[in-house]
Amino acid sequence: MVVEVEGFYGVYMLYCTNPKYKGRIYIGFTVNPERRIQQHNGGKHKGGAWKTSGRGPWDMVLIVHGFPNDIAALRFEWAWQHPHVSRRLTHVPRKTKKQSSFDFHLMVLYHMLRVAPWNRLPLTLRWLRQEYHRELPPLLQPPLHMPLAFGQVRARPIAKKGKGQGEEKTEQQPFPQRCRVCYEMVQSEDDALHCFHPSCSLTTHIICLAKLFLLNQPQQLIPVEGLCPSCGNSVLWGDLIRHKKGCYGDLEEVSNSQAHWVDELHS
Template sequence: MGPAEGAARPGRFFGVYLLYCLNPRNRGRVYVGFTVNPARRVQQHNGGRKKGGAWRTSGRGPWEMVLVVHGFPSAVAALRFEWAWQHPSASRRLVHVGRRVRSETSFAFHLRVLAAMLRSPPWVRLPLTLRWLCPDFCRDLCPPPPPHVPLAFGPPPIPQALKDCTQARDQGAGDQCTLCACALQDEEGPLRCPHPSCSLQAHVICLAEEFLQAEPGQLVPLEGQCPRCKNSLLWGDLISLCRMGSEKDNDDSDLEEGHWTDLLET
């Protein structure tokens, strides 16, 4: 994972979604895309090219956004995932995934590819979340996602709400790392346990080393046990919460309207 891919922008949502066509003339068609704002993006697809939708979905709707995979550390990481999901036969990471068979719907095939991707490197090490936005389309993946990839349902959480929660919890916090007792001077703030009754706050490196004791061969942890309250914690959640808490208000990005895969469609 290179520097550009590993350094997430604080408090941002990077997701890769699956659309399902509800139009009787095109029912069953699917589309894979990248977004920083799922609610806005599906409106753009249903509004056509003039509203920012993709060429392949324009005039073929209505479309339903049935699921989104999020938690990518950067837009680059999400776009690479999107490309591989769109082109599994061209991805060297997915040579083990068989091509779509005649009896297999496009929706079922894309779920099969997704299941394989979540179990394949480099994506198997990412702190991703599989979120079903439409319960009627929810299916069990085979194989199931790794244990550290949670299943979620409904719209993604609002970053501002998480930010407010973090700021409220930070009031009165001390300035020493719980693990090394040294001063906390991280530019983006320390990592903190999200459980309200826990006072853990630690340097990123200190907590990473604590978690990696169970995985000595890895560089980045997936999850671990809080050394203070003993609750299980996902590393990706801790990083996201820290960055959301230190985020300053900024405007939503329009990355998905102009990223390179849409440009190739014109």
């Protein structure tokens, strides 16, 4: 079964199966994993990277997805490629002679998922090829809000909602509305968050709810989860953002942009 994910940004690892280059790996960024592996195996003239061109075939063995935007994913890609240059990964041991490149970069990935800022993002670690799967070491388990998934994934554009698409119309309350946290008026939908539970009528400023979720972690900028101030249900921040963008679905499908409000948390 192929899982479809809307608003897809992913960082993947390739494994070379060519006997001449067997065991080599490549780390890259993509918004479309199915198209990207075809490009790598097609060579430079098909859009593949020069480092993989002529050395295939390659297997795309795992991918980390759920980044809020391409900038966040590209920074993750660079740190994964250069762990001993990244200031966030100075604690990661260097590769040993007995360690394969695959196992080393897998170990680096496990460390990355446990350190800031990545440990607060709604990421999914997905094994695309189960025969390459390695059990996670007990001391390097990712945060509980990051699911471990198996199987292929397909990028899907966020569906545009509009008239004439055969969808049921949902009543939208007119703006401005009152924020459930600060009780000031929310002037536009761009500034608003709503709970995804069907019976909940929550409306709140994005910044207000973020600060509420971070009351016990004032040193952080990005919430992970909290209790909805309206219905009282525990909700993941990543799910609220996905719901706002119109692509809330399975917990595996975590994505969407938070970049427009993160800087405001400094104020």
